[in-house]
Amino acid sequence: MATLSILLLGGTGTIGRATARALRADGHRVTALIRPSADASLLPGCTVVRGDLPEALPGAMTGIDAVVSCLASRTGKPADAWAVDHAANSAALKAAVTAGVRHFTLLSAICVQKPHLEFQRAKLAFEAELQTAPIDWTIVRPTAFFKSLSGQVPRVAKGKPFLVFGDGRLTACKPISDADLGRFLTLTLTDPTKRNRILPIGGPGPAITPLDQAAMLERLTGQPVRIKRVPVALMQGIVGLLSALGTLSPKLKAKAQLARIGRYYATESMLLWNPATGAYDADATPEFGTDRLEDHYAAMLRGEVADDRGAHAIF
Structure with missing residues:
Protein backbone atom coordinates (compact mmCIF):
# COMPACT_ATOMS: atom_id res chain seq x y z
CA MET A 1 0.00 0.00 0.00
CA ALA A 2 1.30 3.42 -0.94
CA THR A 3 2.39 5.81 1.77
CA LEU A 4 0.49 9.09 1.54
CA SER A 5 1.08 12.53 2.98
CA ILE A 6 -2.09 13.50 4.84
CA LEU A 7 -3.21 16.85 6.17
CA LEU A 8 -5.46 16.25 9.18
CA LEU A 9 -7.87 19.00 10.27
CA GLY A 10 -9.63 18.83 13.64
CA GLY A 11 -6.94 16.49 14.88
CA THR A 12 -7.04 17.41 18.57
CA GLY A 13 -10.60 16.18 19.11
CA THR A 14 -11.20 12.62 20.25
CA ILE A 15 -12.09 11.41 16.76
CA GLY A 16 -9.25 13.41 15.22
CA ARG A 17 -6.75 11.82 17.60
CA ALA A 18 -8.07 8.35 16.83
CA THR A 19 -7.85 9.11 13.11
CA ALA A 20 -4.25 10.29 13.48
CA ARG A 21 -3.37 6.98 15.18
CA ALA A 22 -5.10 4.98 12.44
CA LEU A 23 -3.37 6.93 9.66
CA ARG A 24 0.03 6.44 11.25
CA ALA A 25 -0.68 2.73 11.87
CA ASP A 26 -1.24 2.38 8.12
CA GLY A 27 2.14 4.00 7.48
CA HIS A 28 0.94 7.40 6.26
CA ARG A 29 2.74 10.65 7.01
CA VAL A 30 0.42 12.92 9.00
CA THR A 31 0.58 16.69 9.22
CA ALA A 32 -1.90 18.16 11.68
CA LEU A 33 -2.93 21.81 11.40
CA ILE A 34 -3.95 22.89 14.91
CA ARG A 35 -4.90 26.13 16.64
CA PRO A 36 -2.00 28.11 18.12
CA SER A 37 -3.24 27.35 21.65
CA ALA A 38 -3.91 23.62 21.08
CA ASP A 39 -1.95 20.85 22.81
CA ALA A 40 0.44 19.31 20.28
CA SER A 41 1.23 16.42 22.66
CA LEU A 42 -2.18 14.97 21.77
CA LEU A 43 -0.80 14.04 18.33
CA PRO A 44 2.41 12.03 18.86
CA GLY A 45 4.23 11.08 15.68
CA CYS A 46 2.52 13.79 13.63
CA THR A 47 4.10 16.87 12.11
CA VAL A 48 2.28 19.71 13.82
CA VAL A 49 1.65 23.04 12.13
CA ARG A 50 0.16 25.78 14.27
CA GLY A 51 -2.03 28.43 12.74
CA ASP A 52 -5.51 29.83 12.24
CA LEU A 53 -7.83 28.99 9.37
CA PRO A 54 -7.85 30.09 6.62
CA GLU A 55 -4.50 31.90 6.78
CA ALA A 56 -2.40 28.83 7.57
CA LEU A 57 -3.97 26.55 4.94
CA PRO A 58 -1.85 27.33 1.83
CA GLY A 59 1.43 26.60 3.60
CA ALA A 60 0.07 23.47 5.27
CA MET A 61 -1.02 22.03 1.89
CA THR A 62 2.53 21.81 0.51
CA GLY A 63 3.32 18.24 -0.53
CA ILE A 64 -0.04 16.89 0.65
CA ASP A 65 -1.76 13.98 -1.16
CA ALA A 66 -5.06 14.00 0.74
CA VAL A 67 -6.97 16.00 3.35
CA VAL A 68 -8.97 14.37 6.14
CA SER A 69 -11.25 16.87 7.84
CA CYS A 70 -12.66 16.08 11.28
CA LEU A 71 -13.63 19.72 11.78
CA ALA A 72 -16.95 20.23 13.54
CA SER A 73 -18.55 23.04 15.50
CA ARG A 74 -18.33 22.54 19.24
CA THR A 75 -21.87 23.56 20.15
CA GLY A 76 -23.96 23.36 17.01
CA LYS A 77 -25.04 26.98 17.45
CA PRO A 78 -25.82 28.58 14.06
CA ALA A 79 -22.93 31.06 13.94
CA ASP A 80 -20.45 28.42 15.10
CA ALA A 81 -21.80 25.86 12.64
CA TRP A 82 -21.56 28.12 9.61
CA ALA A 83 -18.09 29.29 10.64
CA VAL A 84 -16.68 25.78 11.14
CA ASP A 85 -18.81 23.09 9.50
CA HIS A 86 -19.14 25.17 6.35
CA ALA A 87 -16.71 28.10 6.06
CA ALA A 88 -13.61 26.44 7.55
CA ASN A 89 -14.10 23.30 5.49
CA SER A 90 -14.82 25.39 2.40
CA ALA A 91 -11.56 27.29 2.85
CA ALA A 92 -9.69 23.99 3.27
CA LEU A 93 -11.24 22.62 0.09
CA LYS A 94 -10.29 25.68 -1.94
CA ALA A 95 -6.71 25.50 -0.65
CA ALA A 96 -6.56 21.78 -1.43
CA VAL A 97 -7.77 22.26 -5.01
CA THR A 98 -5.28 25.11 -5.55
CA ALA A 99 -2.44 22.95 -4.20
CA SER A 108 -19.95 14.56 8.44
CA ALA A 109 -22.92 13.13 10.41
CA ILE A 110 -25.83 10.81 9.69
CA CYS A 111 -28.30 13.29 11.16
CA VAL A 112 -28.06 15.46 8.03
CA GLN A 113 -30.49 13.01 6.39
CA LYS A 114 -33.34 14.91 8.08
CA PRO A 115 -32.08 18.48 8.42
CA HIS A 116 -34.10 20.52 10.91
CA LEU A 117 -31.21 22.34 12.59
CA GLU A 118 -28.82 25.00 11.39
CA PHE A 119 -25.66 22.95 11.93
CA GLN A 120 -27.13 20.20 9.74
CA ARG A 121 -27.82 22.71 6.98
CA ALA A 122 -24.26 24.03 7.29
CA LYS A 123 -22.86 20.51 6.93
CA LEU A 124 -25.05 19.82 3.91
CA ALA A 125 -24.00 23.06 2.26
CA PHE A 126 -20.36 22.00 2.41
CA GLU A 127 -21.17 18.43 1.36
CA ALA A 128 -22.76 19.86 -1.80
CA GLU A 129 -19.73 22.06 -2.42
CA LEU A 130 -17.35 19.14 -1.99
CA GLN A 131 -19.26 16.92 -4.42
CA THR A 132 -18.94 19.48 -7.22
CA ALA A 133 -15.26 20.31 -6.64
CA PRO A 134 -12.56 19.12 -9.10
CA ILE A 135 -11.12 16.64 -6.60
CA ASP A 136 -11.86 13.07 -5.49
CA TRP A 137 -13.92 13.06 -2.31
CA THR A 138 -15.47 10.84 0.33
CA ILE A 139 -18.17 11.90 2.78
CA VAL A 140 -18.46 9.73 5.90
CA ARG A 141 -21.67 9.98 7.92
CA PRO A 142 -21.25 8.09 11.20
CA THR A 143 -24.07 7.20 13.55
CA ALA A 144 -23.84 7.93 17.29
CA PHE A 145 -20.47 8.04 19.05
CA PHE A 146 -19.70 6.13 22.23
CA LYS A 147 -19.01 9.38 24.10
CA SER A 148 -22.43 10.74 23.11
CA LEU A 149 -24.11 7.79 24.83
CA SER A 150 -21.96 7.77 27.96
CA GLY A 151 -23.11 10.81 29.88
CA GLN A 152 -25.35 8.84 32.24
CA VAL A 153 -22.78 6.21 33.24
CA PRO A 154 -21.43 8.20 36.22
CA ARG A 155 -24.92 9.00 37.55
CA VAL A 156 -26.06 5.39 37.28
CA ALA A 157 -22.89 4.28 39.06
CA LYS A 158 -23.97 6.55 41.94
CA GLY A 159 -27.37 4.87 42.09
CA LYS A 160 -29.28 7.58 40.26
CA PRO A 161 -31.95 6.69 37.68
CA PHE A 162 -31.29 6.35 33.95
CA LEU A 163 -33.26 9.00 32.06
CA VAL A 164 -35.15 8.09 28.89
CA PHE A 165 -37.54 10.04 26.72
CA GLY A 166 -40.94 8.53 26.15
CA ASP A 167 -40.90 4.76 26.61
CA GLY A 168 -37.14 4.46 26.07
CA ARG A 169 -37.60 2.85 22.65
CA LEU A 170 -38.31 6.02 20.71
CA THR A 171 -34.83 6.10 19.16
CA ALA A 172 -32.08 3.64 18.26
CA CYS A 173 -28.56 3.77 16.88
CA LYS A 174 -25.55 1.66 15.97
CA PRO A 175 -22.83 3.52 17.88
CA ILE A 176 -19.28 3.47 16.57
CA SER A 177 -16.10 3.95 18.59
CA ASP A 178 -13.56 6.66 17.84
CA ALA A 179 -10.96 4.00 17.03
CA ASP A 180 -13.18 2.14 14.56
CA LEU A 181 -14.28 5.40 12.94
CA GLY A 182 -10.64 6.48 12.60
CA ARG A 183 -9.84 3.22 10.84
CA PHE A 184 -12.80 3.66 8.50
CA LEU A 185 -11.78 7.21 7.63
CA THR A 186 -8.27 5.93 6.87
CA LEU A 187 -9.63 3.29 4.49
CA THR A 188 -11.35 5.95 2.37
CA LEU A 189 -7.93 7.13 1.19
CA THR A 190 -6.86 3.85 -0.39
CA ASP A 191 -10.05 1.89 -1.16
CA PRO A 192 -11.32 2.82 -4.65
CA THR A 193 -14.84 1.63 -3.77
CA LYS A 194 -15.07 4.40 -1.17
CA ARG A 195 -14.14 7.19 -3.58
CA ASN A 196 -16.71 9.83 -4.61
CA ARG A 197 -19.36 8.34 -2.35
CA ILE A 198 -21.44 9.29 0.69
CA LEU A 199 -20.87 6.52 3.23
CA PRO A 200 -23.14 6.13 6.27
CA ILE A 201 -21.45 3.94 8.86
CA GLY A 202 -22.23 2.46 12.25
CA GLY A 203 -20.55 0.13 14.67
CA PRO A 204 -21.05 -3.65 14.90
CA GLY A 205 -24.13 -5.41 16.20
CA PRO A 206 -27.85 -4.68 16.41
CA ALA A 207 -29.30 -1.22 16.89
CA ILE A 208 -29.40 -0.08 20.52
CA THR A 209 -32.21 1.85 22.24
CA PRO A 210 -31.87 3.86 25.47
CA LEU A 211 -33.48 0.96 27.35
CA ASP A 212 -30.79 -1.33 25.91
CA GLN A 213 -28.16 1.06 27.28
CA ALA A 214 -29.75 0.87 30.73
CA ALA A 215 -29.78 -2.92 30.52
CA MET A 216 -26.04 -2.90 29.72
CA LEU A 217 -25.36 -0.84 32.84
CA GLU A 218 -27.52 -3.17 34.91
CA ARG A 219 -25.50 -6.17 33.76
CA LEU A 220 -22.19 -4.40 34.36
CA THR A 221 -23.00 -3.01 37.81
CA GLY A 222 -24.89 -6.08 38.99
CA GLN A 223 -27.51 -3.74 40.43
CA PRO A 224 -31.02 -2.84 39.27
CA VAL A 225 -31.06 0.36 37.23
CA ARG A 226 -34.06 2.57 37.85
CA ILE A 227 -35.64 4.12 34.77
CA LYS A 228 -37.03 7.64 34.85
CA ARG A 229 -39.20 8.45 31.88
CA VAL A 230 -39.28 12.04 30.66
CA PRO A 231 -42.29 12.96 28.49
CA VAL A 232 -41.34 14.27 25.07
CA ALA A 233 -44.05 16.90 25.55
CA LEU A 234 -42.00 18.34 28.41
CA MET A 235 -39.06 18.96 26.09
CA GLN A 236 -41.42 20.41 23.47
CA GLY A 237 -42.70 22.82 26.10
CA ILE A 238 -39.17 23.85 27.11
CA VAL A 239 -38.26 24.51 23.49
CA GLY A 240 -41.43 26.57 22.99
CA LEU A 241 -40.86 28.62 26.15
CA LEU A 242 -37.20 29.34 25.40
CA SER A 243 -38.04 30.20 21.79
CA ALA A 244 -40.62 32.75 22.95
CA LEU A 245 -38.27 34.22 25.54
CA GLY A 246 -35.48 34.22 22.97
CA THR A 247 -37.19 37.07 21.15
CA LEU A 248 -36.31 39.20 24.19
CA SER A 249 -32.88 37.84 25.11
CA PRO A 250 -29.96 36.68 22.92
CA LYS A 251 -28.83 34.40 25.77
CA LEU A 252 -32.20 32.65 25.92
CA LYS A 253 -32.30 32.49 22.12
CA ALA A 254 -29.03 30.53 22.21
CA LYS A 255 -30.44 28.24 24.90
CA ALA A 256 -33.50 27.63 22.73
CA GLN A 257 -31.25 26.51 19.90
CA LEU A 258 -29.45 24.08 22.20
CA ALA A 259 -32.82 22.79 23.42
CA ARG A 260 -33.85 22.14 19.81
CA ILE A 261 -30.66 20.14 19.31
CA GLY A 262 -31.40 18.13 22.44
CA ARG A 263 -34.96 17.49 21.28
CA TYR A 264 -33.71 16.29 17.90
CA TYR A 265 -31.39 13.70 19.42
CA ALA A 266 -34.08 12.65 21.90
CA THR A 267 -36.62 11.95 19.16
CA GLU A 268 -34.67 10.91 16.03
CA SER A 269 -32.79 7.66 15.52
CA MET A 270 -29.22 7.74 14.28
CA LEU A 271 -29.74 5.14 11.58
CA LEU A 272 -30.09 5.11 7.80
CA TRP A 273 -33.30 6.83 6.74
CA ASN A 274 -35.38 5.08 4.08
CA PRO A 275 -37.39 7.75 2.21
CA ALA A 276 -39.44 5.08 0.47
CA THR A 277 -40.84 3.74 3.76
CA GLY A 278 -40.55 6.97 5.73
CA ALA A 279 -38.72 5.16 8.51
CA TYR A 280 -35.26 4.47 9.87
CA ASP A 281 -33.81 1.13 8.75
CA ALA A 282 -31.47 -0.55 11.22
CA ASP A 283 -30.81 -3.52 8.93
CA ALA A 284 -29.73 -1.24 6.08
CA THR A 285 -27.36 0.80 8.28
CA PRO A 286 -23.83 -0.39 7.42
CA GLU A 287 -21.61 -1.75 10.20
CA PHE A 288 -17.86 -1.54 10.70
CA GLY A 289 -15.35 -2.41 13.38
CA THR A 290 -15.21 -4.55 16.48
CA ASP A 291 -15.63 -2.19 19.44
CA ARG A 292 -18.90 -2.42 21.37
CA LEU A 293 -20.62 0.12 23.57
CA GLU A 294 -21.01 -2.29 26.49
CA ASP A 295 -17.24 -2.79 26.65
CA HIS A 296 -16.82 0.99 26.64
CA TYR A 297 -19.25 1.28 29.56
CA ALA A 298 -17.29 -1.40 31.42
CA ALA A 299 -14.06 0.54 30.91
CA MET A 300 -15.73 3.71 32.19
CA LEU A 301 -16.96 1.94 35.32
CA ARG A 302 -13.44 0.65 35.94
CA GLY A 303 -12.12 4.20 35.66
CA GLU A 304 -10.11 3.44 32.51
CA VAL A 305 -12.04 5.83 30.26
CA ALA A 306 -13.16 9.34 31.16
CA ASP A 307 -16.30 11.22 30.12
CA ASP A 308 -14.78 13.18 27.23
CA ARG A 309 -17.85 14.84 25.75
CA GLY A 310 -16.75 18.39 26.55
CA ALA A 311 -19.02 20.89 24.84
CA HIS A 312 -21.00 18.00 23.33
CA ALA A 313 -22.42 17.11 26.74
CA ILE A 314 -25.76 18.64 25.69
CA PHE A 315 -26.15 15.79 23.21
Whole structure:
Protein backbone atom coordinates (compact mmCIF):
# COMPACT_ATOMS: atom_id res chain seq x y z
CA MET A 1 0.00 0.00 0.00
CA ALA A 2 1.30 3.42 -0.94
CA THR A 3 2.39 5.81 1.77
CA LEU A 4 0.49 9.09 1.54
CA SER A 5 1.08 12.53 2.98
CA ILE A 6 -2.09 13.50 4.84
CA LEU A 7 -3.21 16.85 6.17
CA LEU A 8 -5.46 16.25 9.18
CA LEU A 9 -7.87 19.00 10.27
CA GLY A 10 -9.63 18.83 13.64
CA GLY A 11 -6.94 16.49 14.88
CA THR A 12 -7.04 17.41 18.57
CA GLY A 13 -10.60 16.18 19.11
CA THR A 14 -11.20 12.62 20.25
CA ILE A 15 -12.09 11.41 16.76
CA GLY A 16 -9.25 13.41 15.22
CA ARG A 17 -6.75 11.82 17.60
CA ALA A 18 -8.07 8.35 16.83
CA THR A 19 -7.85 9.11 13.11
CA ALA A 20 -4.25 10.29 13.48
CA ARG A 21 -3.37 6.98 15.18
CA ALA A 22 -5.10 4.98 12.44
CA LEU A 23 -3.37 6.93 9.66
CA ARG A 24 0.03 6.44 11.25
CA ALA A 25 -0.68 2.73 11.87
CA ASP A 26 -1.24 2.38 8.12
CA GLY A 27 2.14 4.00 7.48
CA HIS A 28 0.94 7.40 6.26
CA ARG A 29 2.74 10.65 7.01
CA VAL A 30 0.42 12.92 9.00
CA THR A 31 0.58 16.69 9.22
CA ALA A 32 -1.90 18.16 11.68
CA LEU A 33 -2.93 21.81 11.40
CA ILE A 34 -3.95 22.89 14.91
CA ARG A 35 -4.90 26.13 16.64
CA PRO A 36 -2.00 28.11 18.12
CA SER A 37 -3.24 27.35 21.65
CA ALA A 38 -3.91 23.62 21.08
CA ASP A 39 -1.95 20.85 22.81
CA ALA A 40 0.44 19.31 20.28
CA SER A 41 1.23 16.42 22.66
CA LEU A 42 -2.18 14.97 21.77
CA LEU A 43 -0.80 14.04 18.33
CA PRO A 44 2.41 12.03 18.86
CA GLY A 45 4.23 11.08 15.68
CA CYS A 46 2.52 13.79 13.63
CA THR A 47 4.10 16.87 12.11
CA VAL A 48 2.28 19.71 13.82
CA VAL A 49 1.65 23.04 12.13
CA ARG A 50 0.16 25.78 14.27
CA GLY A 51 -2.03 28.43 12.74
CA ASP A 52 -5.51 29.83 12.24
CA LEU A 53 -7.83 28.99 9.37
CA PRO A 54 -7.85 30.09 6.62
CA GLU A 55 -4.50 31.90 6.78
CA ALA A 56 -2.40 28.83 7.57
CA LEU A 57 -3.97 26.55 4.94
CA PRO A 58 -1.85 27.33 1.83
CA GLY A 59 1.43 26.60 3.60
CA ALA A 60 0.07 23.47 5.27
CA MET A 61 -1.02 22.03 1.89
CA THR A 62 2.53 21.81 0.51
CA GLY A 63 3.32 18.24 -0.53
CA ILE A 64 -0.04 16.89 0.65
CA ASP A 65 -1.76 13.98 -1.16
CA ALA A 66 -5.06 14.00 0.74
CA VAL A 67 -6.97 16.00 3.35
CA VAL A 68 -8.97 14.37 6.14
CA SER A 69 -11.25 16.87 7.84
CA CYS A 70 -12.66 16.08 11.28
CA LEU A 71 -13.63 19.72 11.78
CA ALA A 72 -16.95 20.23 13.54
CA SER A 73 -18.55 23.04 15.50
CA ARG A 74 -18.33 22.54 19.24
CA THR A 75 -21.87 23.56 20.15
CA GLY A 76 -23.96 23.36 17.01
CA LYS A 77 -25.04 26.98 17.45
CA PRO A 78 -25.82 28.58 14.06
CA ALA A 79 -22.93 31.06 13.94
CA ASP A 80 -20.45 28.42 15.10
CA ALA A 81 -21.80 25.86 12.64
CA TRP A 82 -21.56 28.12 9.61
CA ALA A 83 -18.09 29.29 10.64
CA VAL A 84 -16.68 25.78 11.14
CA ASP A 85 -18.81 23.09 9.50
CA HIS A 86 -19.14 25.17 6.35
CA ALA A 87 -16.71 28.10 6.06
CA ALA A 88 -13.61 26.44 7.55
CA ASN A 89 -14.10 23.30 5.49
CA SER A 90 -14.82 25.39 2.40
CA ALA A 91 -11.56 27.29 2.85
CA ALA A 92 -9.69 23.99 3.27
CA LEU A 93 -11.24 22.62 0.09
CA LYS A 94 -10.29 25.68 -1.94
CA ALA A 95 -6.71 25.50 -0.65
CA ALA A 96 -6.56 21.78 -1.43
CA VAL A 97 -7.77 22.26 -5.01
CA THR A 98 -5.28 25.11 -5.55
CA ALA A 99 -2.44 22.95 -4.20
CA GLY A 100 -3.33 19.99 -6.43
CA VAL A 101 -4.35 17.69 -3.56
CA ARG A 102 -5.93 14.52 -4.95
CA HIS A 103 -8.48 13.53 -2.31
CA PHE A 104 -10.61 15.14 0.41
CA THR A 105 -12.32 12.99 3.07
CA LEU A 106 -14.97 14.73 5.17
CA LEU A 107 -16.29 13.54 8.51
CA SER A 108 -19.95 14.56 8.44
CA ALA A 109 -22.92 13.13 10.41
CA ILE A 110 -25.83 10.81 9.69
CA CYS A 111 -28.30 13.29 11.16
CA VAL A 112 -28.06 15.46 8.03
CA GLN A 113 -30.49 13.01 6.39
CA LYS A 114 -33.34 14.91 8.08
CA PRO A 115 -32.08 18.48 8.42
CA HIS A 116 -34.10 20.52 10.91
CA LEU A 117 -31.21 22.34 12.59
CA GLU A 118 -28.82 25.00 11.39
CA PHE A 119 -25.66 22.95 11.93
CA GLN A 120 -27.13 20.20 9.74
CA ARG A 121 -27.82 22.71 6.98
CA ALA A 122 -24.26 24.03 7.29
CA LYS A 123 -22.86 20.51 6.93
CA LEU A 124 -25.05 19.82 3.91
CA ALA A 125 -24.00 23.06 2.26
CA PHE A 126 -20.36 22.00 2.41
CA GLU A 127 -21.17 18.43 1.36
CA ALA A 128 -22.76 19.86 -1.80
CA GLU A 129 -19.73 22.06 -2.42
CA LEU A 130 -17.35 19.14 -1.99
CA GLN A 131 -19.26 16.92 -4.42
CA THR A 132 -18.94 19.48 -7.22
CA ALA A 133 -15.26 20.31 -6.64
CA PRO A 134 -12.56 19.12 -9.10
CA ILE A 135 -11.12 16.64 -6.60
CA ASP A 136 -11.86 13.07 -5.49
CA TRP A 137 -13.92 13.06 -2.31
CA THR A 138 -15.47 10.84 0.33
CA ILE A 139 -18.17 11.90 2.78
CA VAL A 140 -18.46 9.73 5.90
CA ARG A 141 -21.67 9.98 7.92
CA PRO A 142 -21.25 8.09 11.20
CA THR A 143 -24.07 7.20 13.55
CA ALA A 144 -23.84 7.93 17.29
CA PHE A 145 -20.47 8.04 19.05
CA PHE A 146 -19.70 6.13 22.23
CA LYS A 147 -19.01 9.38 24.10
CA SER A 148 -22.43 10.74 23.11
CA LEU A 149 -24.11 7.79 24.83
CA SER A 150 -21.96 7.77 27.96
CA GLY A 151 -23.11 10.81 29.88
CA GLN A 152 -25.35 8.84 32.24
CA VAL A 153 -22.78 6.21 33.24
CA PRO A 154 -21.43 8.20 36.22
CA ARG A 155 -24.92 9.00 37.55
CA VAL A 156 -26.06 5.39 37.28
CA ALA A 157 -22.89 4.28 39.06
CA LYS A 158 -23.97 6.55 41.94
CA GLY A 159 -27.37 4.87 42.09
CA LYS A 160 -29.28 7.58 40.26
CA PRO A 161 -31.95 6.69 37.68
CA PHE A 162 -31.29 6.35 33.95
CA LEU A 163 -33.26 9.00 32.06
CA VAL A 164 -35.15 8.09 28.89
CA PHE A 165 -37.54 10.04 26.72
CA GLY A 166 -40.94 8.53 26.15
CA ASP A 167 -40.90 4.76 26.61
CA GLY A 168 -37.14 4.46 26.07
CA ARG A 169 -37.60 2.85 22.65
CA LEU A 170 -38.31 6.02 20.71
CA THR A 171 -34.83 6.10 19.16
CA ALA A 172 -32.08 3.64 18.26
CA CYS A 173 -28.56 3.77 16.88
CA LYS A 174 -25.55 1.66 15.97
CA PRO A 175 -22.83 3.52 17.88
CA ILE A 176 -19.28 3.47 16.57
CA SER A 177 -16.10 3.95 18.59
CA ASP A 178 -13.56 6.66 17.84
CA ALA A 179 -10.96 4.00 17.03
CA ASP A 180 -13.18 2.14 14.56
CA LEU A 181 -14.28 5.40 12.94
CA GLY A 182 -10.64 6.48 12.60
CA ARG A 183 -9.84 3.22 10.84
CA PHE A 184 -12.80 3.66 8.50
CA LEU A 185 -11.78 7.21 7.63
CA THR A 186 -8.27 5.93 6.87
CA LEU A 187 -9.63 3.29 4.49
CA THR A 188 -11.35 5.95 2.37
CA LEU A 189 -7.93 7.13 1.19
CA THR A 190 -6.86 3.85 -0.39
CA ASP A 191 -10.05 1.89 -1.16
CA PRO A 192 -11.32 2.82 -4.65
CA THR A 193 -14.84 1.63 -3.77
CA LYS A 194 -15.07 4.40 -1.17
CA ARG A 195 -14.14 7.19 -3.58
CA ASN A 196 -16.71 9.83 -4.61
CA ARG A 197 -19.36 8.34 -2.35
CA ILE A 198 -21.44 9.29 0.69
CA LEU A 199 -20.87 6.52 3.23
CA PRO A 200 -23.14 6.13 6.27
CA ILE A 201 -21.45 3.94 8.86
CA GLY A 202 -22.23 2.46 12.25
CA GLY A 203 -20.55 0.13 14.67
CA PRO A 204 -21.05 -3.65 14.90
CA GLY A 205 -24.13 -5.41 16.20
CA PRO A 206 -27.85 -4.68 16.41
CA ALA A 207 -29.30 -1.22 16.89
CA ILE A 208 -29.40 -0.08 20.52
CA THR A 209 -32.21 1.85 22.24
CA PRO A 210 -31.87 3.86 25.47
CA LEU A 211 -33.48 0.96 27.35
CA ASP A 212 -30.79 -1.33 25.91
CA GLN A 213 -28.16 1.06 27.28
CA ALA A 214 -29.75 0.87 30.73
CA ALA A 215 -29.78 -2.92 30.52
CA MET A 216 -26.04 -2.90 29.72
CA LEU A 217 -25.36 -0.84 32.84
CA GLU A 218 -27.52 -3.17 34.91
CA ARG A 219 -25.50 -6.17 33.76
CA LEU A 220 -22.19 -4.40 34.36
CA THR A 221 -23.00 -3.01 37.81
CA GLY A 222 -24.89 -6.08 38.99
CA GLN A 223 -27.51 -3.74 40.43
CA PRO A 224 -31.02 -2.84 39.27
CA VAL A 225 -31.06 0.36 37.23
CA ARG A 226 -34.06 2.57 37.85
CA ILE A 227 -35.64 4.12 34.77
CA LYS A 228 -37.03 7.64 34.85
CA ARG A 229 -39.20 8.45 31.88
CA VAL A 230 -39.28 12.04 30.66
CA PRO A 231 -42.29 12.96 28.49
CA VAL A 232 -41.34 14.27 25.07
CA ALA A 233 -44.05 16.90 25.55
CA LEU A 234 -42.00 18.34 28.41
CA MET A 235 -39.06 18.96 26.09
CA GLN A 236 -41.42 20.41 23.47
CA GLY A 237 -42.70 22.82 26.10
CA ILE A 238 -39.17 23.85 27.11
CA VAL A 239 -38.26 24.51 23.49
CA GLY A 240 -41.43 26.57 22.99
CA LEU A 241 -40.86 28.62 26.15
CA LEU A 242 -37.20 29.34 25.40
CA SER A 243 -38.04 30.20 21.79
CA ALA A 244 -40.62 32.75 22.95
CA LEU A 245 -38.27 34.22 25.54
CA GLY A 246 -35.48 34.22 22.97
CA THR A 247 -37.19 37.07 21.15
CA LEU A 248 -36.31 39.20 24.19
CA SER A 249 -32.88 37.84 25.11
CA PRO A 250 -29.96 36.68 22.92
CA LYS A 251 -28.83 34.40 25.77
CA LEU A 252 -32.20 32.65 25.92
CA LYS A 253 -32.30 32.49 22.12
CA ALA A 254 -29.03 30.53 22.21
CA LYS A 255 -30.44 28.24 24.90
CA ALA A 256 -33.50 27.63 22.73
CA GLN A 257 -31.25 26.51 19.90
CA LEU A 258 -29.45 24.08 22.20
CA ALA A 259 -32.82 22.79 23.42
CA ARG A 260 -33.85 22.14 19.81
CA ILE A 261 -30.66 20.14 19.31
CA GLY A 262 -31.40 18.13 22.44
CA ARG A 263 -34.96 17.49 21.28
CA TYR A 264 -33.71 16.29 17.90
CA TYR A 265 -31.39 13.70 19.42
CA ALA A 266 -34.08 12.65 21.90
CA THR A 267 -36.62 11.95 19.16
CA GLU A 268 -34.67 10.91 16.03
CA SER A 269 -32.79 7.66 15.52
CA MET A 270 -29.22 7.74 14.28
CA LEU A 271 -29.74 5.14 11.58
CA LEU A 272 -30.09 5.11 7.80
CA TRP A 273 -33.30 6.83 6.74
CA ASN A 274 -35.38 5.08 4.08
CA PRO A 275 -37.39 7.75 2.21
CA ALA A 276 -39.44 5.08 0.47
CA THR A 277 -40.84 3.74 3.76
CA GLY A 278 -40.55 6.97 5.73
CA ALA A 279 -38.72 5.16 8.51
CA TYR A 280 -35.26 4.47 9.87
CA ASP A 281 -33.81 1.13 8.75
CA ALA A 282 -31.47 -0.55 11.22
CA ASP A 283 -30.81 -3.52 8.93
CA ALA A 284 -29.73 -1.24 6.08
CA THR A 285 -27.36 0.80 8.28
CA PRO A 286 -23.83 -0.39 7.42
CA GLU A 287 -21.61 -1.75 10.20
CA PHE A 288 -17.86 -1.54 10.70
CA GLY A 289 -15.35 -2.41 13.38
CA THR A 290 -15.21 -4.55 16.48
CA ASP A 291 -15.63 -2.19 19.44
CA ARG A 292 -18.90 -2.42 21.37
CA LEU A 293 -20.62 0.12 23.57
CA GLU A 294 -21.01 -2.29 26.49
CA ASP A 295 -17.24 -2.79 26.65
CA HIS A 296 -16.82 0.99 26.64
CA TYR A 297 -19.25 1.28 29.56
CA ALA A 298 -17.29 -1.40 31.42
CA ALA A 299 -14.06 0.54 30.91
CA MET A 300 -15.73 3.71 32.19
CA LEU A 301 -16.96 1.94 35.32
CA ARG A 302 -13.44 0.65 35.94
CA GLY A 303 -12.12 4.20 35.66
CA GLU A 304 -10.11 3.44 32.51
CA VAL A 305 -12.04 5.83 30.26
CA ALA A 306 -13.16 9.34 31.16
CA ASP A 307 -16.30 11.22 30.12
CA ASP A 308 -14.78 13.18 27.23
CA ARG A 309 -17.85 14.84 25.75
CA GLY A 310 -16.75 18.39 26.55
CA ALA A 311 -19.02 20.89 24.84
CA HIS A 312 -21.00 18.00 23.33
CA ALA A 313 -22.42 17.11 26.74
CA ILE A 314 -25.76 18.64 25.69
CA PHE A 315 -26.15 15.79 23.21
